[in-house]
């Protein structure tokens with residue numbers, strides 16, 4: 512039983528939230544248990560480990576995890592901790608191997624997690640049962656169209672049930688072509704001294720900060736700087752004037768989507784968007800056949816930010832996928848991957864990877880701006896008086912719009928619906944006694960708009 516009243520820390524009526532959720536170490540410990548030990552978490556993509564023996568390392572909460580395609584071609588995930596004394600059995604970030612050999616005393620585990628060899632086994636052990644000393648597996652690992660997720664929860668919703676109607680939006684990226692999406696190269700990684708929830712809410716919903724917080728960056732990257740457009744994403748040059756038509760926030764509990772609906776503005780921040788748009792338009796007719804008119808024309812190519820609770824963001828326009836790994840209440844690691852449909856020509860992929868590096872790579876100019884705010888918001892409550900303040904997420908509350916796809920939509924990307932939904936789900940998960948209670952009650956189903 513937690514000592515906190517999570518109904519009080521997040522007030523869904525007044526939309527006020529306690530600042531303690533960003534710094535309190537005991538709340539953070541509750542998060543590791545209630546959220547990261549139970550939710551489905553993104554582990555990687557098939558394109559990263561295509562062959563038997565391929566592996567990568569990632570985190571589930573603060574647990575170091577190895578994701579590996581075994582000799583039998585099955586993808587499994589294991590805690591990166593030796594069953595002897597707990598040393599890491601894998602130091603590399605990715606690679607290919609038949610065995611993970613512990614650097615402390617040399618126990619070796621095969622790529623299906625079994626303990627395969629123990630130095631001096633016969634000389635020093637009696638009645639030794641290797642079969643009981645394999646790597647500790649992540650309870651369930653499942654795949655949705657190439658995306659590998661894992662959960663430590665033995666019971667509760669399957670992955671597809673957990674993703675729910677979010678698959679309607681995910682498929683714009685994952686199912687636009689028969690080949691599907693791929694992650695290109697290795698991720699950019701950077702550790703930032705802020706609470707993990709802040710970069711999540713920023714990426715999934717905060718269209719408000721873009722033209723203001725990134726005003727300097729915009730002068731050197733993208734079309735604002737080059738004067739090619741009077742407005743970008745509906746916001747006027749110099750942050751004056753705003754047109755919210757053809758844009759939305761959508762809550763698909765427990766997940767969220769922010770999107771423009773013009774099918775092209777995803778490339779608004781590119782220095783060199785023409786080759787990307789040329790490829791997109793060539794590709795679009797076949798994508799419309801697969802996805803239907805609404806998704807093929809309005810969503811494909813738009814600036815679309817998908818938030819899969821708790822810590823995965825897929826950003827179509829910027830062609831990146833990122834995962835936020837918590838590192839204590841006041842620090843997180845962001846892993847940012849470049850992504851593209853597999854059918855994307857090499858010269859377009861090159862532009863994409865360069866753009867991701869410039870904007871949200873380790874030294875990316877947009878990542879740098881956002882890191883500063885995240886740090887300040889996390890650490891200002893070190894002061895006792897500041898700690899008594901509350902944060903407010905009341906923007907566009909009650910505004911609704913018609914939208915054919917699943918979820919409840921509200922107009923504009925300058926909106927706080929996605930952030931409110933993220934914290935409502937955070938609260939639900941912190942309060943849920945069983946894993947089955949993590950998902951919200953099913954809201955009324957709309958007919959999926961494929962036509």
Ligand code: FES
Nearest residue numbers: 593595596613616
């Ligand atoms: S800790 Fe791994 S072999 Fe001893």
Ligand SMILES: [Fe+2]
Nearest residue numbers: 720725877881
């Ligand atoms: Fe930002």
